[in-house]
Amino acid sequence: MTNATRQALQAALDTHGLRVRGGWVPEASDALPSLPGGAPAAVVWMVGVAGSDFWPHFKASTFYQDGQPDPLDRWSAAIGTDLAARWGGRALFPFEGPPYHPFQRWADRSEDTRPSPLMLRMHPRFGLWHAYRFALALPELDRDDAAALQRESTDRLAAATMPSLCAQCSGQPCLTACPVSAFTGTGYRVEACAAHLHAQPQGRCMQQGCLARIACPQGVDYRYTPEHAVFHMLAFAKNH
Numbered sequence: 001m002t003n004a005t006r007q008a009l010q011a012a013l014d015t016h017g018l019r020v021r022g023g024w025v026p027e028a029s030d031a032l033p034s035l036p037g038g039a040p041a042a043v044v045w046m047v048g049v050a051g052s053d054f055w056p057h058f059k060a061s062t063f064y065q066d067g068q069p070d071p072l073d074r075w076s077a078a079i080g081t082d083l084a085a086r087w088g089g090r091a092l093f094p095f096e097g098p099p100y101h102p103f104q105r106w107a108d109r110s111e112d113t114r115p116s117p118l119m120l121r122m123h124p125r126f127g128l129w130h131a132y133r134f135a136l137a138l139p140e141l142d143r144d145d146a147a148a149l150q151r152e153s154t155d156r157l158a159a160a161t162m163p164s165l166c167a168q169c170s171g172q173p174c175l176t177a178c179p180v181s182a183f184t185g186t187g188y189r190v191e192a193c194a195a196h197l198h199a200q201p202q203g204r205c206m207q208q209g210c211l212a213r214i215a216c217p218q219g220v221d222y223r224y225t226p227e228h229a230v231f232h233m234l235a236f237a238k239n240h
């Protein structure tokens with residue numbers, strides 16, 4: 001049996017344009033909620049998006065079309081809950097909270113992601129153009145999946161000794177592209193960003209997506225399509 005669960009999970013996710021973004025083995029200190037039947041989680045698979053691959057699938061769903069609030073969260077919840085039931089596990093969602101599950105720290109345990117000045121994680125291939133839709137905590141980890149995760153963990157530790165893409169970035173253009181200097185390098189002035197979006201609903205940020213994110217030279221092939229970017233900007237502006 002080779003990578004049995006991971007392959008089957010990816011096959012199920014292919015129909016939604018989603019990806020297994022990696023996995024990690026939890027410890028007691030992670031204090032994860034117990035699984036159905038009370039078993040502890042043996043593995044957590046991170047499920048997310050890179051670029052706009054998922055967008056046509058989501059757009060064709062009833063969740064996008066029904067006019068109810070939070071369509072993307074509801075779409076994610078339906079898929080995650082269904083897959084968790086299939087493997088006797090539990091789906092954990094980035095939007096559950098506060099307190100929120102530490103998805104970005106979990107991401108760092110499953111892929112070579114690093115902090116960036118925009119508070120988003122930088123990925124070596126996808127740049128800033130990726131996100132997480134849910135995590136699946138499952139009661140069993142196949143032997144071959146365990147071996148693969150161990151190899152990936154070793155590779156990740158080796159990569160972590162190299163300077164991050166952001167540390168090597170000439171001029172860090174993300175920090176100067178925002179018209180209201182919302183990113184300070186160590187924080188994000190949410191109110192300044194939201195005020196600008198409300199003041200200029202036809203402005204470039206609302207029509208094209210966050211200019212600071214677009215200014216980043218990494219992962220350009222994965223930049224969100226304008227329609228996908230506008231969807232996120234509208235959702236953000238509606239809540240702030």
Ligand code: B12
Pocket residue numbers: 093094095100101102103104105106115116117118119120121122128129130131132133185186187188190193210213232233236
């Ligand atoms: C709250 C929240 C926000 C708040 C932030 C409020 C604030 N000032 O902190 C608001 C609403 C503003 C926000 C906005 C966005 N968010 Co947000 N957000 C979250 C959420 C739900 C919780 C974060 C949290 O508190 N975690 C709890 C702590 C304990 O977990 P953590 O893993 O340790 O995470 C923290 C640290 O890693 C730290 N951090 C990360 N990078 C850096 C870098 C530096 C320099 C420093 C000091 C700290 C730091 O920030 C995290 C939050 O405090 C997460 C989902 C999640 N559950 O993690 C998404 C999440 C972080 N957001 C995400 C995204 C994509 C966005 C948006 C870009 C949405 C969009 N439109 O696409 C926007 C806009 C931001 C922008 N313009 O760049 C993604 C990031 C994916 C990635 N590539 O890393 C996440 C993971 C959601 C997801 N579904 O994938 N978000």
Ligand code: SF4
Pocket residue numbers: 116117118122128165166167169170172173174175215216217218
């Ligand atoms: S512009 Fe440079 S510093 Fe900013 S997120 Fe991209 S790689 Fe990192």
Ligand code: SF4
Pocket residue numbers: 177178179180181182183192193194196197205209210211212213
């Ligand atoms: S959306 Fe526009 S105003 Fe908000 S942080 Fe990005 S560049 Fe700045």
